[in-house]
Amino acid sequence: MKKGLLIILSGPSGVGKGTVRQEILKNPAVDLYYSVSLTTRAMRPGEADGREYYFVTNEEFDANLANGNLLEWNQFVGNRYGTPKDKVEAKRLAGHNVLLEIDVNGATQVLSKMKDPGVVSIFLAPPSFESLEARIRGRSTESEDAIQARLEKARLEVALKDRYDYVVVNDTVEQAAKDIEKIIFDKIRALDENAIE
Ligand code: 5GP
Numbered sequence: 001m002k003k004g005l006l007i008i009l010s011g012p013s014g015v016g017k018g019t020v021r022q023e024i025l026k027n028p029a030v031d032l033y034y035s036v037s038l039t040t041r042a043m044r045p046g047e048a049d050g051r052e053y054y055f056v057t058n059e060e061f062d063a064n065l066a067n068g069n070l071l072e073w074n075q076f077v078g079n080r081y082g083t084p085k086d087k088v089e090a091k092r093l094a095g096h097n098v099l100l101e102i103d104v105n106g107a108t109q110v111l112s113k114m115k116d117p118g119v120v121s122i123f124l125a126p127p128s129f130e131s132l133e134a135r136i137r138g139r140s141t142e143s144e145d146a147i148q149a150r151l152e153k154a155r156l157e158v159a160l161k162d163r164y165d166y167v168v169v170n171d172t173v174e175q176a177a178k179d180i181e182k183i184i185f186d187k188i189r190a191l192d193e194n195a196i197e
Contacts (some may be wrong), residue, residue: 003118004031004092005187007099008164009180010107011124012154013076014136016170017101018052020124023177024099030181033091035100038064041079044141054084072102072109077142077149081106092118097184104157107164117194120187122180123164127171129155 011017024030039053040061049055056064061080064070073082083100091098100110107121126132136150161167166183170176 001093001095004033004095004097005184006088006092006110006114006116006119007032007097007180007184008107008110008119008121009099009101009124010104010121010157010164011170012126012132012157013150014132014139014154015124015126016135016173016176017124019173020170020176020180021099021101023173024180027177027181030184031096032184033096033098035083035088035091035098037081037083037102038070039079039081041081053081071100071113072106074103074105074109076103076153077146083110103153104160104163111163117191118187120166120183121164122166122168122183123161124176125158125161125167125169127169129158 009017009021021034025032025034036050037053038056038061040056040058041053043049043055047053058080061082064082064084065073069085070082071085071088073080081102083102083106088098088100100106102110111119111121132154133151136147136154142150168176168179
């Protein structure tokens with residue numbers, strides 16, 4: 001059984017990572033499993049526990065950290081987010097490609113821990129900062145302070161995009177999804193060719 005890829009997708013909050021992911025998940029050929037993170041943040045309207053996130057208490061998050069269950073984690077605008085390690089590894093060993101939607105700090109943790117040829121990192125960038133601000137404001141149920149914190153963090157994240165193997169601009173969802181699918185298929189082909197040589 002060939003091990004699946006670990007695909008790290010980062011990008012500022014509000015850039016549209018979730019929408020692009022939904023588009024990629026429509027293509028069964030990609031065989032993608034989305035890794036649902038743990039978070040201590042409050043559920044937004046329309047979200048469901050176990051679908052967007054596992055919504056946990058601070059105590060539950062602490063227990064996961066203490067048990068070594070998190071591949072990486074980070075604090076973001078007062079809340080914590082983390083990737084459950086066991087599920088990611090099990091899916092990859094079963095041959096599926098696994099997608100992590102995590103911030104730049106989390107991506108840096110994974111990239112330094114995992115020297116694995118099956119890891120590929122992608123930064124999803126907004127076409128402009130103005131479009132990003134409009135999106136963050138449009139969907140937010142948060143206070144102006146929290147919105148400002150998200151915008152500030154977005155600026156810092158975009159400045160670090162060159163840490164990634166690839167930068168994809170989210171001009172349209174369809175194009176961004178196609179670009180990412182191509183990166184995934186190219187990576188699988190390159191690994192297969194190396195295995196044959
Ligand atoms: P939101 O509150 O908008 O859902 O997410 C805020 C930020 O946390 C986003 O940049 C998102 O990518 C990031 N994030 C979500 N899950 C994780 C995770 O498991 N680990 C890390 N490091 N960041 C995450």
